[in-house]
Amino acid sequence: MRMSAEERRESVVRAAMIEFARGGYRGTSTEAIARRVGVSQPYLFRLFPGKQAIFEAAAERCVEETWRVFDEASAGLTGSAAAEAMSEAYMGLVGDRDQLMMQMQLYVSVFAARAAGEEGIGDSARRLWESLFERVRIRIGGDMGDATHFFAHGMLINTLVALGFPEDHRIWSGFNAHDPAE
Amino acid sequence: MRMSAEERRESVVRAAMIEFARGGYRGTSTEAIARRVGVSQPYLFRLFPGKQAIFEAAAERCVEETWRVFDEASAGLTGSAAAEAMSEAYMGLVGDRDQLMMQMQLYVSVFAARAAGEEGIGDSARRLWESLFERVRIRIGGDMGDATHFFAHGMLINTLVALGFPEDHRIWSGFNAHDPAE
């Protein structure tokens, strides 16, 4: 049961991704995260300086993880073949809703922070996101419009997942309509 | 200063859209909404049964408002001309971030409700969104793929706005690349 602080931090990040994805920043208590980790709530504050730091770690992990999925799916491919492979991989993430929702929570949290006058998290989030965008853009051939197109569909998938449209709902039928060609 | 309950409800909905857009459901206090309206906090509970109901009213208004923008922009147009006009109108909404962010807050709130085991708000949100989708689809010619494409780009705009990329950032340059053709 006992593990090193570094290992614990790792499991906290994983638990936090799930809890924050479902509840958002304000809607998630540190108690809930601790319970999922299997540790007492105050101990989180010995592993991280505060709730905010846990969220930021989870957010960063989430973006990294997304790239990992893209990277694995498109290994050795380029151009539209890579785009297709990554699209398919992202559709696969629909089954792991927490991953997609953590992204959304990051987006709205950045906005909330900005609205509250704190710019801290925004900078790092933009850097993370832009870096993901760039890596994908290069992988699919370098065209800006293609990358925009790719991410646009990803964001729509996030939205439909958030709203809870079942997988066989007709709203999903618009995907794959143009995809193979592009 | 004194106004009818109906008028007050109207101004509460408008104020709530702004506050919820910036803070999210959990991050917005009824106190903040009341302050923006210029009314005491307890009075909100005479106008609405609870915080949840205020959020739902704001969410519905937000989707309706989005359609109003699309409808006005594309009045008399059809097909790709309508799509172009609506795209441009949506880009115009980037200047009114609260409108876009209220959408995002609705999406994550629906997911949060689902995760917490309450399905109530999800049903109405999906109905609202699908109805918007359908009206747009018809307006731009009826093709499912085109409508998907249209909304995908809208959702990406939401994301970039949330993350706070400045308007002249290169991340925006991927729009308009394919747009006129489609």
Added chain:
DNA sequence: ATAGGTAGTGATTGGCCACTAACTTAGAAC
């Protein structure tokens, strides 16, 4: 003018939650 309904407020409360402080226990090293 007064009666009655509607708009609106002040005071309060019970519950939750991030965070702190003080303490306890496991295990590695010798």
Added chain:
DNA sequence: GTTCTAAGTTAGTGGCCAATCACTACCTAT
């Protein structure tokens, strides 16, 4: 087996917030 360090806990605090209750002010009709 004792000692020392790092992992972990129990108990508590101050602040915030949704919702309630009892009350006051305004307007309108007769």
